Amino acid sequence: MKASVLYRIASILLVLFAVGHTLGFRKIGASWGVDSLVASMRTIHFDAQGFSRTYWDFYTGFGLFVTVFMLFAAYLAWQLSALPAQTLRGMRGITWAFALCFVALTVLSGTYFFIAPVVFSSVVTICLVGAAWLSAKPA
DSSP states (O other): OOHHHHHHHHHHHHHHHHHHHHHHTTOOOGGGOOHHHHHHHHHOOEEETTEEEOHHHHHHHHHHHHHHHHHHHHHHHHHHHTSOHHHHHTTHHHHHHHHHHHHHHHHHHHHHSOHHHHHHHHHHHHHHHHHHHHHHSOO
């Protein structure tokens, strides 16, 4: 398999991951028993450097940060897929940093989240590590 194919697969998975994350991260299941906690997060305001904010504001903001990061990562993976093999070989630092970033995200997903983000981040990580490894090999 070619590195470009793995980067394209990672890119598509990252877009799907971003969409799923954005649609789901603010949904609260009634069976979770956290209604009073979420109500507190939404209604108790505090001063944060001159701005009135709630923990729900922070939760939403950081969740949307993650969405933006995933969309950027999808774009980056797509752009890497379009580069000639020789160019990719010269970008080993970037390709491996990108892959190792997702190794860390996969560990964090497994530590703090649930099956969907673990699966998505694991498959993206496999694609990015494989692409970095393949792109480092001589033609």
